[in-house]
Amino acid sequence: MIGLVTALSSEARPLVDAFNLKKDQGTRRFDLYRSDDLSLIVSGIGKIKSAIAVTILCQKFELSNLVNVGICGSRNMLRPVGQALAVHKITDATTGRDFYPELLTDYGLEEGALTTFDRVVTEDTPLEPNVELIDMEASGFFEAASYFLELDRIHIIKVVSDHLNVNHVTREFVAGLITRRVDDLRRVLTLLPAPKAPLFSPDELLDINRLVAHFRLTSTQQYQVLDWIRTSKVKGKFTVSLLEEFARTQPMGKSATKAILKNLHDHLV
Amino acid sequence: MYKRHFSHIYLETEAARFPDARSLIKKFSNAVVIEIDDYKRVFNRTRQNFQAQKNSMKLILATKKDRLLYPGSDMSPSFGHAQFYYNTMVLNCIYNCDYCYLQGMYDSANLVVFVNSDDFFSAVESKLQDHPVYLCISYDTDLLAFENVHPLCARWINFASTRPDLTVEIRTKSSNYKAIGHLHAVSNVILAWTLSPQAVTQTYEVQTPPLEQRLRSVESAIADGWRVRLCFDPVLAVKNWSNVYGDFLESLRLRVSWDKVYDVSVGTFRMNGGYLSKIKSARMDSDILYDTMKLEDGTASYPAPVHEEIMAWMTDKLRPLVGSERLHI
Numbered sequence: 183m184i185g186l187v188t189a190l191s192s193e194a195r196p197l198v199d200a201f202n203l204k205k206d207q208g209t210r211r212f213d214l215y216r217s218d219d220l221s222l223i224v225s226g227i228g229k230i231k232s233a234i235a236v237t238i239l240c241q242k243f244e245l246s247n248l249v250n251v252g253i254c255g256s257r258n259m260l261r262p263v264g265q266a267l268a269v270h271k272i273t274d275a276t277t278g279r280d281f282y283p284e285l286l287t288d289y290g291l292e293e294g295a296l297t298t299f300d301r302v303v304t305e306d307t308p309l310e311p312n313v314e315l316i317d318m319e320a321s322g323f324f325e326a327a328s329y330f331l332e333l334d335r336i337h338i339i340k341v342v343s344d345h346l347n348v349n350h351v352t353r354e355f356v357a358g359l360i361t362r363r364v365d366d367l368r369r370v371l372t373l374l375p376a377p378k379a380p381l382f383s384p385d386e387l388l389d390i391n392r393l394v395a396h397f398r399l400t401s402t403q404q405y406q407v408l409d410w411i412r413t414s415k416v417k418g419k420f421t422v423s424l425l426e427e428f429a430r431t432q433p434m435g436k437s438a439t440k441a442i443l444k445n446l447h448d449h450l451v
Numbered sequence: 452m453y454k455r456h457f458s459h460i461y462l463e464t465e466a467a468r469f470p471d472a473r474s475l476i477k478k479f480s481n482a483v484v485i486e487i488d489d490y491k492r493v494f495n496r497t498r499q500n501f502q503a504q505k506n507s508m509k510l511i512l513a514t515k516k517d518r519l520l521y522p523g524s525d526m527s528p529s530f531g532h533a534q535f536y537y538n539t540m541v542l543n544c545i546y547n548c549d550y551c552y553l554q555g556m557y558d559s560a561n562l563v564v565f566v567n568s569d570d571f572f573s574a575v576e577s578k579l580q581d582h583p584v585y586l587c588i589s590y591d592t593d594l595l596a597f598e599n600v601h602p603l604c605a606r607w608i609n610f611a612s613t614r615p616d617l618t619v620e621i622r623t624k625s626s627n628y629k630a631i632g633h634l635h636a637v638s639n640v641i642l643a644w645t646l647s648p649q650a651v652t653q654t655y656e657v658q659t660p661p662l663e664q665r666l667r668s669v670e671s672a673i674a675d676g677w678r679v680r681l682c683f684d685p686v687l688a689v690k691n692w693s694n695v696y697g698d699f700l701e702s703l704r705l706r707v708s709w710d711k712v713y714d715v716s717v718g719t720f721r722m723n724g725g726y727l728s729k730i731k732s733a734r735m736d737s738d739i740l741y742d743t744m745k746l747e748d749g750t751a752s753y754p755a756p757v758h759e760e761i762m763a764w765m766t767d768k769l770r771p772l773v774g775s776e777r778l779h780i
């Protein structure tokens with residue numbers, strides 16, 4: 183499942199509609215929506231809330247990717263309002279820490295560097311010369327997300343909403359901006375890294391656990407057996423029937439267990 | 452679907468003033484340049500996916516202030532040289548061999564190029580004041596493969612040509628001899644090609660040129676008068692290894708001018724045990740990483756009987772071709 187995080191309901195609404203997401207009753211403080219393969223949480227404004235929302239989403243679902251979608255301001259007038267961007271650098275304005283989202287896949291979007299502020303930035307706010315794109319969530323989102331996922335599975339897509347004059351940025355305006363970028367986002371979602379394929383099928387895992395329990399192994403022996411099984415699987419030798427054969431024997435005492443383990447080792451590795 | 456390699460260049464603020472940085476940025480003029488304070492903040496990030504990054508490697512331009520010259524490691528053959536050193540002007544490699552320890556040593560597959568190259572040359576120069584130096588320059592990378600991007604091999608060859616006390620080894624799996632083919636052979640530079648059977652190359656030496664192309668480079672280098680070392684290292688205990696390596700050595704026996712080969716080295720798979728565990732926890736797509744290994748003094752390698760059998764077998768095959776003197780095991 184892919185997890186989307188937006189700050190505002192006006193950012194979420196067009197995505198909920200476009201991806202046909204249903205409200206999930208699971209959380210009290212955050213609005214959560216989902217389908218079979220997509221979940222969306224509305225964090226509220228600010229990096230702490232974004233980090234909490236990421237944590238909730240990651241604890242609730244097995245996520246393959248996390249995407250922060252939202253609006254951002256641009257100090258650069260050459261970036262048109264409505265432009266969608268992939269973020270390649272985030273600076274936290276308060277701590278000065280930098281984060282570097284991976285951009286391995288070509289999403290067909292422009293890119294930019296973003297600074298996350300703790301307060302609203304306007305035309306009058308004094309800014310460092312290198313500040314270009316501005317938001318209030320990305321650093322918190324990214325830092326929290328990187329506790330749960332590898333960096334190539336964390337993505338930040340922003341849509342330019344203003345050039346630091348926020349008067350016109352109403353809910354309807356934001357919803358309109360995101361709506362016009364739904365196709366871009368749909369494309370991005372299809373290009374995200376696939377979920378990692380597990381080495382063992384659920385049935386194989388059940389059999390493995392049954393075998394390990396059957397022999398009443400010490401934790402070191404268990405670790406060893408699991409390592410052999412993993413090796414055997416990678417080498418394409420592993421079959422469940424092999425395990426079943428071993429599970430038929432009933433070890434009597436330590437030396438019998440040792441002999442069976444040796445035999446198992448020779449068959450697996 | 453992946454962005455092309457070096458689509459992004461992370462540029463350390465300190466590195467920007469060096470000519471090498473400027474020329475590399477010019478070479479990849481379409482790359483997005485991202486300013487960074489310190490390369491380690493990008494390169495050493497936790498939770499990078501090394502194998503995913505191999506699909507779209509980025510370039511990191513940085514400066515290296517210390518450890519410009521390392522004493523040789525126990526895991527590398529020193530070819531009888533007491534003063535054995537290596538340096539790392541580039542971290543990581545454009546190839547992606549399954550058995551490469553770099554996957555375990557680094558968190559990132561991105562290439563770091565240290566652009567303060569003069570400092571590396573000065574470090575060797577000052578060591579030469581004390582004693583002769585045997586230097587491997589293509590250590591945590593494959594420099595000749597990268598020569599078209601960044602011509603460091605040519606610079607070292609020129610440097611060595613006026614310093615007889617320096618011996619430079621350039622180890623490669625590339626077929627890029629043409630990148631330095633315009634230079635005159637220098638007697639204290641050894642061009643070392645790692646060769647493996649084509650089946651092994653194809654399966655486990657991902658992105659490297661086929662054996663045939665490497666052999667053509669070897670032949671050209673020998674014909675031009677270079678000292679050429681052939682490295683059968685690592686020999687892998689693949690299924691039917693003696694047949695696979697037997698056919699391979701037989702084809703080389705007929706093909707290579709053995710009398711003109713400077714020397715030959717042989718070794719079997721080995722790797723720092725911690726690196727191997729890290730690699731195994733990240734990837735389950737390469738059977739050779741899962742071969743039975745023994746762990747001794749922190750090094751994972753084939754159990755003694757396997758290692759000894761392979762080494763004895765390889766020695767038997769190679770000794771008639773190069774003699775014992777030129778065979779390093």
Ligand code: SF4
Nearest residue numbers: 544546547548551592
């Ligand atoms: S050529 Fe050498 S450095 Fe490059 S990936 Fe292969 S083993 Fe590693």
